[in-house]
Amino acid sequence: VMFNNMHYNLPPWSISILPDCRNVVFNTAKVGVQTLKMEMLPSNAELLSWETYSEDLSSLDDSSTFTSFGLLEQINVTRDASDYLWYKTSVDIGSSESFLRGGEWPTLIVQSTGHALHVFINGQLSGSAFGTRENRRFTFTGKVNLQAGRNTIALLSVAVGLPNVGGHFETWNTGILGPVALHGLDQGKWDLSWAKWTYQVGLKGEIMNVVSPDSISSADWMQGSLIAQKQQPLTWHKVYFNAPDGDEPLALDMGSMGKGQVWINGQSIGRYWTAYATGNCGDCSYSGTFRPPKCQLGCGQPTQRWYHVPRSWLKPTQNLLVLFEELGGDPTRISLVKRSVTGVCADVAEYHPMIKNWHIESYGKAEEFRRPKVHLRCGPGQSISSIKFASFGTPLGTCGSFQQGACHASTSYSILEKKCIRRQRCSVTISNSNFGQDPCPNVLKRLTVEAVCSPTTSEAIQPNWRR
Structure with missing residues (x-):
């Protein structure tokens, strides 16, 4: 685009910030912050011995x-x-x-x-x-x-x-x-x-306040198999569980249920409704005007499956989980999972906009031009165990499916492994000299990385944040 008699590269669906109406210090399509790869992994908390209480539909209170x-x-x-x-x-x-x-x-x-x-x-x-x-x-x-x-x-x-x-x-x-x-x-x-x-x-269960640990015994709970009750509408379910090990965020997997509400130790974690998203989740094209149906994700999947459980609400043992199901579902398939970081991705161009460089130009400081860096950081108690993908050049794809492009520096993997393996966090400067030579002169290049995060071993983590 042309602005103030100067040409600027403005990616589709993005906004650029020019504080002095001349220098780009930020563009919403060029965010250099790493992307976390999350997985919901099983915890050691067992949800066993479910009990049920069905609303009496023959009469009201x-x-x-x-x-x-x-x-x-x-x-x-x-x-x-x-x-x-x-x-x-x-x-x-x-x-x-x-x-x-x-x-x-x-x-x-x-x-x-x-x-x-x-x-x-x-x-x-x-x-x-x-x-x-x-x-x-x-x-x-x-x-x-x-x-x-x-x-x-x-x-x-x-x-x-x-x-x-x-x-x-x-x-x-x-x-x-x-x-x-x-x-x-x-x-x-x-x-x-x-x-x-x-x-x-x-509901009668609400009137009796069956979600509270202090009044949970006010209802006539039934023990035993849930096979006959799992499609029964307007049914309360309860179970006790112990807090899982670790400090990762926790969530309930409610994919087997229909519609209702959930309480942990008497505190509501919200309503759930396992509605399935519709739409077309084909290839994403950023060309043309933005419309809500463009670049959709998760078509055919529940609009929400996992529901956050604050660890601060849990006791070491005997935590009470109560849920009310309106439509019918199978509570025996509910599980408490940990949200774990299994990897990190970063994708930064060699001339990524930086506000520090704008300060240099605006105030005339005689400082060296600051080159952008890729920063990687795993979660607490984790370190980078391997580099799944690394390419300085013109890589393609998105996090989890990166591919080498026509231009690729052969030293990409070795540089990233040297800087990052066995460290919780690391940074790599994006410059031709750092990768030995310019792999494709006169071409705008970028450094794209996907690293695997694993639990830290007994070996000490080597700090490398400022290298």
């Missing part, structure tokens, strides 16, 4: 219910004391209804303003529906198995937090505002929107 004619807005009722609000009513079905004699089941239609809805007919899950980030409003439409006599319709409306972005979000409604109607009866449409509804804020 009479001590915490109230009735009203018509449908009420959720947040005005719950006051954010719980994500959950029960809407419950009953309908009487005559024995002469046609669908009871081999006809098609009636259809229940429920319109909700978000965020999720679970429909129960006579204590059995009939179906669920969910809103989206773009549109919180949705409609549940499903066949319902009604019987002759009195039938209970219980709707569990679920909020996923409070609105916090968008125009006038404080005025947005949440919950079931209707209409709610039965279709397919002999009388035609039966509108239940202004029927008598019974409301209960929260």
